[in-house]
Amino acid sequence: MSQETPVQSTDDQEDRRVSRRRMMRTAAAATVAGTAAAAVATPAQAAPGDPVRIDAPNEGSGLTSLTGSQFRVTLNGQQAAIEANNAIGAQLLLGVNQAPEFPPTTGQYYPGAIVNWQGQLFQCIESDGAANSNTRWSRLTNTGPVLNLLPHPIRVYASTNDPASSNAKIRAGQLRKIDTTRTPTGADSGVPPWADSVLGTVQLYATETNTGYLALGSGDIQPSGYSTTVWSAPGFSGVTSFTSKLGDPEGANFGRLSVACYSAASTARTHFFVDIVGYYDYDYFVGGPAAAASPDATSLRRVGGRTVKEARTPRTR
Structure with missing residues (x-):
């Protein structure tokens, strides 16, 4: 009588296959769960002197530092995003x-x-x-404004060399406008057109009548109500230093300086020279x-x- 070979049930194989699939699904679920848990990490903790703590106090006298990393603070409120208080030392x-x-x-x-x-x-x-x-x-x-001193004083105006005014003296009631960026010969003076103001000297020469004065100011105003340099006798010569804002009639800044002459005598007049020592910008x-x-x-x-x-x-x- 022949012996029959036992037939192996497929249920066990299926159970094993199912078990392996279940194990793979379980492992994948565990990995996802672990990733989610890592994404919701608790605030970093550190002892004083160690890398900075996030959302936790840093107590103690040690130096808490952040090395080799960026630090960003974002706030959408009315208060300051970063506030530093130090009663006796620097805040930053x-x-x-x-x-x-x-x-x-x-x-x-x-x-x-x-x-x-x-x-x-x-x-x-x-x-x-x-x-x-x-x-x-x-x-x-x-x-x-920062003062920029020129290598040496530069003459930017001489009434004796002003063809537009017939090389004549300035007289009482007259206004002249000077381009401080140029010399009388048209050369570059070293004062840029965007200069905020200038430091210089104004010299009077061969004055006429007993009294008179010049007022210097920004090129976009009529200087009045004050004196920059005065004379009190005919034939007077003298030098006065001044600092003045610059401008032009349009209100922009192109290195213009205004000079006005005033006197109780209508016949008052004088030659004058303007030298620039430096400019502010x-x-x-x-x-x-x-x-x-x-x-x-x-x-x-x-x-x-x-x-x-x-x-x-x-x-x-």
């Missing part, structure tokens, strides 16, 4: 020479970005936000790939809606 410290060059010719900057260059702070005021793009910067420190700088061709920064002024540039090395004070 930016390391000196933080920027490797200025203006930057590489990197990505947005309006509002601040860099420290040799102890001076500069803020980005214009950029398209792309990496290695052209940028415009404004100095945050020394925000007032505000510094703006342009950076980006285009600026890499020159080692100098580019200072610029917006004059009447136009941009005027001058190459220079950033001053540090």
Whole structure:
């Protein structure tokens, strides 16, 4: 009698296959669950002196630092996004020479970005936000006009060499306007058209009548009610220093200076000469790939809606 070979049930194989599928599904579900759990991590914790804690107090006297990483604070409210209080010390410290060059010719900057260059702070005021793009910067420190002394005093006006006025003396009641950016021969004086104001001297020569005075002021006004330099005798000669705002009749700044003559005597008149010692202006700088061709920064002024540039090395004070 032959012995029949037992027939193996397929139920066990199916059970094993199902079990393996179930195990794979279970493992996948566990992985997803683990990922979700990691995405909802608890706030980072650190002891004082270790990397900064997030949403947790940093107590103690140790230095808490953030190294090799960015730190961003975003707030859509009325309060300040960052507040620092220090009763006896600085609220903020930016390391000196933080920027490797200025203006930057590489990197990505947005309006509002601040860099420290040799102890001076500069803020980005214009950029398209792309990496290695052209940028415009404004100095945050020394925000007032900065005095630029010329190599030596430059004569920008001589009434004895003024063909437009027939080389004649200025007389009582007369107003003359001087272009401080040019010398009497038409050469460049060294004063840029965007200069805010000038420091100089005015010299009187061969005065007539006993008394009179000159008033100097911005080119867009009629100087009156004060005197810049006076004379009290005929044939007087003398020099007076002055500082004056510049401007023009349209209200823009093109280096114009107004000079008015006043006297109780209508016959009062005098020759006069104006020399410029230096000028004041505000510094703006342009950076980006285009600026890499020159080692100098580019200072610029917006004059009447136009941009005027001058190459220079950033001053540090």
